[in-house]
Amino acid sequence: MKIIYYEEDDILFVEMSKGPIVRDESVSWNVNIGYTTEGIGEITILDARKIGMYPLQIERVVSEAA
Numbered sequence: 432m433k434i435i436y437y438e439e440d441d442i443l444f445v446e447m448s449k450g451p452i453v454r455d456e457s458v459s460w461n462v463n464i465g466y467t468t469e470g471i472g473e474i475t476i477l478d479a480r481k482i483g484m485y486p487l488q489i490e491r492v493v494s495e496a497a
Contacts, residue, residue, distance in 0.1 A: 436485050443479035448472040 433446040450467035457463050461477035479485040 441480050443476040443485050445474045
């Protein structure tokens, strides 16, 4: 997985797979999903900082061994 933020354009790009994109779908005016034959390949979010999607906050769940 690769995550790139283009600050000058306020675009967040998340690449999940390096496979070729076979279909693009706009979820809303500022979110686009690129699909590979296996599933989601990439997500592009416009105005990412403006809508609160960047900076990312990743939560990690730590489970205790019994």
